[in-house]
Amino acid sequence: MDDLLNVSGVSNDDSDEEHLTAAQVLEKLEQAWMNERLSPNLMECKSQIVEIMLEQIEEMEANIQRAQKGDLKISLHRLELDRIRYVVSSYLRCRLEKIEKFAPILLEREKSKSDDEPSKLSPEEFAFAKELVGNVDNHFKSSALKHMPRNLQNIALHEITSRPNLDHYVFLRVHQREEGVIVDPETDDHAEDRVDLEVGAQHLMRYQPIEQLVENGAVSLI
Amino acid sequence: MLITDPVNDFFNKVKHERVLVMVALDVDALCACKILQALFKCDHVQYTLVPVINKSQLIKEFEEHKEQYKHIVLLNCGGNIDLLHILDPSEDISFYVIDSHRPIDLVNFFCEQQIYMLLKHDEDEIAAIPDYDSIYRDYDSDDEDSENDETEQVSKRHRFDEATLEKRRERKKWEEKRKEIIFDYEEFSFYGPSAAMLVYELAWKMSKDNNDQLWWAITGVADQFQNKKIGRDKYVSSVLELQGHMSRLNHRDEDDDNTKSVNSVKISFEHDLDLALYRHWSLFESLCHSLPTASAFKVWTNMGIKRLHQFLAEMGLPLTQCKQNYSFMETKMRDNLQSLVEESAEKFGLRNIKYQSFSAQCGYNHRLCASDAVYSVGALLEKLYSKDSQAAGENSNFVDSLDSLSRVTAPKMQDGLELAKLQLQAIKSSVSSFIDIGQILSYGPFLYTAVREGMPDYKYFGKPIFLNLFSHFLLNSYVRSLNKTKRERAKNLPLVICAPFNVDDGTTIIIGIPPLADESRKNLFGNAFLHAAERTKSRTSHESFDSSIITLKNEDLSKFLDALITIMS
Amino acid sequence: MEPGDVEFIAEKELVKIVPNFALGKIYFISGDVGPFSPGLPVDVPLWLAIAIKQRQKCRVHPPEWLDVDKIETMKDDEIASEFFTELPNPHFCEVAQLLLTHATDNIPNADLLRTLIKDIWDIRAAKLRSNIDKFVKLQAGHARLDNLSQMEINTIRPFLTASLDHMYQLRISQSYTERNMSTQ
């Protein structure tokens, strides 16, 4: 039953083709869900994992229909499906919340980022953000700005809406060893503060220094 | 037909279907319903719960639901009526009847499909039912004879030979005998084992029983005893069985390492005082409102009150302590209360003041004994509601009562206890006024009294459970109030009470209870009311599942009673 | 993150149950479980154990660390040591709470355990607060807290992170002012 699923370019970048069992994909999804809920900034979109999970759910639903009625297994399977559906919906809902809050800035970044960098927004999320910013713009214009003198009329949304606070403190657990992570930049009264992250340790620090580590799974937020 | 193996023939068949559960409105039925709900929850069975007050509502609900449901469970209703006749269900609908009303309807018992009766397997239960042949002849041989008689009456006359004459005479004799057997079988109506007990045994056979379900079974049996539906001997035999289950589930915590957690239900057995709600009331109030003590002391006379004070003094309990709420009495008095009462009970003519009873404790609050639960749930079931919200009132009472049974510490249970106190006070005051102004008349074969509209709390009397409790309380007190000679005669007289049922359409409710001396609780009024109604053509309705309670138009009351007197003397 | 979510994650922990029914292997998406045979203990995720227990089809075998003596020694160690002691399970509090509510009858002296666990929770909470205060006073940029359980982190997270963020902003303003002053 747990056939191997090829999940390309999901996490570590050395082998692009990676064979994971359904359980491992679920594990990755739950990891992504936790990181998304705890990180102040929008993470890379794990849309491929979400697709695979939704396929798994449909497949399992089909199996359940075929099984004969009243079997204990059915209700247990259904219980597990509900749990997975909760994780997927909570993950996507959490991302939408962040997009709603930081839409203008995210769009700005999308425009200015280089092509090889993976995009943070999935196509649907990108369309949603675009539409949202468009609506906010028209709303401002139609309700207030068009009554104002000409030179005050243009307003750069991405400058005035709040931006994610990368200096937000987060708890994290280390999965892969990492030396010399700069925690505090050089300032006059105290020297640069570096720290080594050993496997299994739990730390509390600002998000900014470890943002990349969380993205590539070396470290996970708790 | 009789279900031999309830687990496979009933539960496993119902498990994967949608089930309609119809519940009569009495405490035993509610307890059975709670256990069944717990079992259904274990296997995710889809079910719908419908409370039914009387036969017409049973029919109405059945009509409404008969398309979607193929399996219908009847709790404490439908056992003593011919279901096939009054419901005339389609072929594929099957009924599972768990009912303590006796006598069981013969058609229900003998028909092969559709009706499945769940009964306890003790001999005298099954023996009481007349065997098949004495009631039904195998129709093939007789059938064509009787048909032929009507159709070819003329051509038959010349064949008067010996054989048909002999057969006809023998059939007539058989029919006489059949009528007689049926008459004896249906003469008395009484109660069999509690429905809650039956459902609990089903749970036990499927090893899914737990303490909560045992507590519901205990409450079901206690309801039967407290409302005088079964005699003391039947109650004691049920108690023995329950004790077996209780010690299995509540092993005394000898080995202290697996003491049960404090907030799970612990059930214990003891010889408790037969005083109504005394743990939730003051001792004095409870003495005045409990049936045995109130009638023994004749609390409605001030001489009786004096004797009650003497009784308390004899026990060495200061009056202030007795007037306080039980929980605030001094602990040493509370602990040896039972022994104190028992010693001085003999002197004051109090017989069997103690009875076997169970009580449950959950967490640190007070113990709740089975009879408290019965009083509370009964009171909730019959809480008065304003006239216009008739249906809503009934349902909300049903839901409240079920809710109060959900946990031993359910807050609804406390409200029920308060309501029960009000009802007991209403009973005591009406009993004292009835006896003081001598309203109980002897109509020859039975005693009779009537509740007038003008009386305080007359609305309570329209409710079956309350009326039944009141009638027993009244009969007991009345017999005690007579002098020696009259008492012997009155002991063997049953009592009939009528009370206003529905003031708007002018109907009264009539209840008949067996005499005091008759321990078997067999009630002959079911049949007597039927015959009296036929004879006088009075507009009666035998709606209630308990045949000894009927309602009829006010105008027909007097002629109905005269007919009743002639029938019964 | 609500405590309910933390409990949701904690329900993936494995626990031993003794079923009273027979059933073959179940191929869940999150991994295979079973086969179940009456009387033979089998390891299942906690959420599955509770589902089966509620249907009275199994008895839960408490984890070996959920035992009065072990928890008592843990409590003493906690009092003795100035740092956080190692917890037997990262979801220590949630697993205990779930088992004590859903399988009370399968766990000996459930109430004593409940009070002991609550004591341990309070001791650690006090210790956590004093550490935080020291941490803030040191104006340190980061801290290492290895033996903190998931529920403890979740309960203190909103307050602690918000305070540290605010502290960081104040420090940044101060260093910004210092840089300005020195350049003038």
Next chain:
Amino acid sequence: MDVSHKSSSGMLQDYMSIDDILMSSERLPSVFLVPVKGLGFLDASTNKKDIAVGTKMDLPLWLVLSLAHPRKKFISFDYTKPYKGTYREILKADASVVDLHKIGPFFYAFGQQLLTLNHNESLQMAKCLVLTFMERFRKIMDWSVNAYEHDNSERQEKLDEVERNLFKLGQKSLQSFQQWEMGESRKLSSSELVSRHRKRKRDMSE
């Protein structure tokens, strides 16, 4: 209401945050270094047409931020009382007893904005802000993290807006933990939206 994020560049980061708007409307005593044509009406005390050099006026923070910018230098300003030497001494002595709410609900935020403009006392003020928060932190934490049955208002009196927000965060996470512990989170409750909606429907149907 999450803590609004200030970037060190001093620009009002959260344009939309109501607190920022409220905070930046507070006034600062300032002196004009440059004559201003045609704005005499701003100075209520005189009825002259324009503002002469040296006139003293209380200007709101958002105006001061742009006028007193290091490059422009149109006006010079002075700290309000809470940020002056005398108050700083009091704060240094025992910050936890001072009623920050009374002397300006946005004590920290306002102070941080002031630091973006150089002023001879800005270094000491910056240090004072950090020390004050550090000093008061312990009490806020202890108060917010243990349940306080009767109303918390008199505890919150002395706290400024940022501290109040921290206090609420602590209380909220504590309450949700206690509810979870008592099993309330397992009970399903209908969201008020639905029940309100149902009520409206019933009114229409009657």
